[in-house]
Amino acid sequence: MSSRPLDYFQFKNGELTSEGVPLEQLAKEHGTPLYVYSENALLDPIRRLKKVLSEIKPLICFAVKANSNLSILKVLAAEEVGMDLVSIGELRRALHAGVRPEKIVFSGVGKSISEISEAIKYPLHSFNAESVPELELINEVAGKHKKRAKVALRFNPDVNPKTHPYISTGLKQNKFGLNRDEIITIAKHAAKKYPNVDFRGLSIHIGSQILTLNPFKEAFQKIKDLAIELDETLPEPLEFLDLGGGLGIGYKNEKPQTIENYGKLVLKFFGKKSDVFGRYRILFEPGRTVAGNAGVLISRVLYRKKRKNKDFLILDAAMNDLMRPALYQSYHEIVPLRKFSGKKRKVDVVGPVCESADCFGTGRLLPEKITSNDFVAILSAGAYGMSMASNYNTRNRPAEALVKQGVARIIRRRESFEDLIRLEKTE
Ligand SMILES: *Cc1c(COP(=O)(O)O)cnc(C)c1O
Numbered sequence: 001m002s003s004r005p006l007d008y009f010q011f012k013n014g015e016l017t018s019e020g021v022p023l024e025q026l027a028k029e030h031g032t033p034l035y036v037y038s039e040n041a042l043l044d045p046i047r048r049l050k051k052v053l054s055e056i057k058p059l060i061c062f063a064v065k066a067n068s069n070l071s072i073l074k075v076l077a078a079e080e081v082g083m084d085l086v087s088i089g090e091l092r093r094a095l096h097a098g099v100r101p102e103k104i105v106f107s108g109v110g111k112s113i114s115e116i117s118e119a120i121k122y123p124l125h126s127f128n129a130e131s132v133p134e135l136e137l138i139n140e141v142a143g144k145h146k147k148r149a150k151v152a153l154r155f156n157p158d159v160n161p162k163t164h165p166y167i168s169t170g171l172k173q174n175k176f177g178l179n180r181d182e183i184i185t186i187a188k189h190a191a192k193k194y195p196n197v198d199f200r201g202l203s204i205h206i207g208s209q210i211l212t213l214n215p216f217k218e219a220f221q222k223i224k225d226l227a228i229e230l231d232e233t234l235p236e237p238l239e240f241l242d243l244g245g246g247l248g249i250g251y252k253n254e255k256p257q258t259i260e261n262y263g264k265l266v267l268k269f270f271g272k273k274s275d276v277f278g279r280y281r282i283l284f285e286p287g288r289t290v291a292g293n294a295g296v297l298i299s300r301v302l303y304r305k306k307r308k309n310k311d312f313l314i315l316d317a318a319m320n321d322l323m324r325p326a327l328y329q330s331y332h333e334i335v336p337l338r339k340f341s342g343k344k345r346k347v348d349v350v351g352p353v354c355e356s357a358d359c360f361g362t363g364r365l366l367p368e369k370i371t372s373n374d375f376v377a378i379l380s381a382g383a384y385g386m387s388m389a390s391n392y393n394t395r396n397r398p399a400e401a402l403v404k405q406g407v408a409r410i411i412r413r414r415e416s417f418e419d420l421i422r423l424e425k426t427e
Pocket of ligand 1 (some may be wrong): 066
C-alpha cells in the first residue's frame with residue numbers, strides 16, 4: 001500500500017492516538033474542528049521513496065498546494081525535500097520555511113508577469129512552462145532582469161490516469177502542458193526565439209489519486225522517448241526529467257500501488273539497468289502520497305438528529321474546513337475517537353453549512369451511542385484539506401496541530417472573528 005487511513009493513527013486502549021497522544025485530549029485542549037498531523041507519517045513516504053530510488057538519488061519536491069503549513073514545509077525541508085509550487089504565495093512560503101531556491105520547481109498553467117518577475121530573482125531549480133506565450137513571457141522577463149531562466153517544458157502525454165475528471169491533468173483535452181509537436185517546434189527554435197531561456201528538462205504530471213501503475217508506465221515511456229528525441233534538437237542535452245506526482249493513497253478500500261512498486265517502475269525506465277542511467281536527474285512532485293494519510297480532521301458532534309431509517313450526525317466541522325467530499329464527492333473514513341460498545345446504526349455525517357453538499361458521508365455505520373459532545377475523526381485529511389479551507393458562512397478556519405514523538409504543538413492557531421473581517425471597510 002502507498003498508505004491507508006489508519007496506518008499512522010492507532011487505537012490504543014480504545015482511544016485513537018497519534019504517535020501515542022490521544023486525539024480526544026487534543027480536541028479538549030485546543031477545541032474543534034482541529035487538524036492533527038503526525039510528523040512521522042509525513043516523513044515515512046519520503047524515506048521510503050528515497051530508499052527504493054537510492055541508485056538514482058532523485059530530487060523529491062513536495063507539492064505545496066497539498067498542505068502549505070509552514071511547519072510542515074519545514075519538517076520536509078529538514079529531510080532534504082524540495083518544493084513544487086503553483087503560485088508566488090507558495091514560493092514565499094517555501095522560502096520562509098527555509099527551502100533552498102535550487103530545490104524549488106515553479107509549476108502552474110497560469111503564472112502572471114508579476115509572479116515570474118519575482119521568481120526570476122531567485123536561482124530556482126526550474127520554471128515548468130506550460131504554453132508558448134508563457135515561455136515567451138519568461139524569456140522576456142528574464143531578459144529584462146539580465147537573468148537566464150532555467151526551464152522545463154511541461155509535456156502533456158495524453159495518458160488517461162483513470163481518476164476523477166477534476167484531478168485528471170494529462171489528457172489532451174486538459175488545459176495542462178504542451179503536446180509533443182509543440183515541444184519539438186519550441187526546441188527547434190530554442191536558441192533564436194528564447195535567447196534568455198535554458199531548456200534543461202521536461203516535466204509531466206498526469207493527474208492525482210492514480211491507483212494503478214499503467215498510466216505512469218505509459219507516461220514514463222513517452223517522456224523518455226521525447227527526451228531522447230529532444231537531445232538531438234536542442235543546443236544542449238536535457239539535464240533532468242520531472243515525473244510529477246499523482247500516486248494515489250487509500251481512503252477506503254482501494255488498493256493503491258505501493259511506493260516501492262512505483263519506485264521499481266521508475267527504475268525500469270531510468271535506473272541502473274536502463275539505457276539512460278545517469279543521463280537525467282529524476283525529480284518527483286508528490287503531494288497526496290506524502291501528506292494525505294498523515295493528517296486527520298477532528299470534530300465534535302453537535303447533535304444527533306433522529307430519523308426513522310437513519311440518523312444525522314451534525315458535526316462542528318463543515319465543507320469549508322474540508323472541501324473534498326463536496327468538491328469531488330470523495331470518500332473519507334469517519335471514526336469515533338474512542339471505541340463504543342453496543343449496536344451500530346446508519347447515519348449521514350453532515351456539517352452545519354447551508355448547502356446539501358455539506359456532507360462528509362452518507363449511510364455510515366457508526367455506534368448508536370455517539371451523540372452530542374462526542375468526537376469523531378475524519379481520516380485521510382492531511383492533503384487538500386486545510387489548504388483548500390475557506391471562510392464560507394463566516395466560519396473561522398480550524399487550528400492545526402503537529403505531533404512529534406508524543407508531543408503535540410499548535411502550528412496554526414484557530415482564526416478569530418477579527419481575522420475574518422480585518423480586510424473589510426464599512427465606510
Ligand atoms: C497538484 C500537483 C502535484 C501533486 O499531485 P498529488 O496528486 O498530490 O501527488 C504535482 N505536480 C503538479 C504540477 C501539481 O499541480
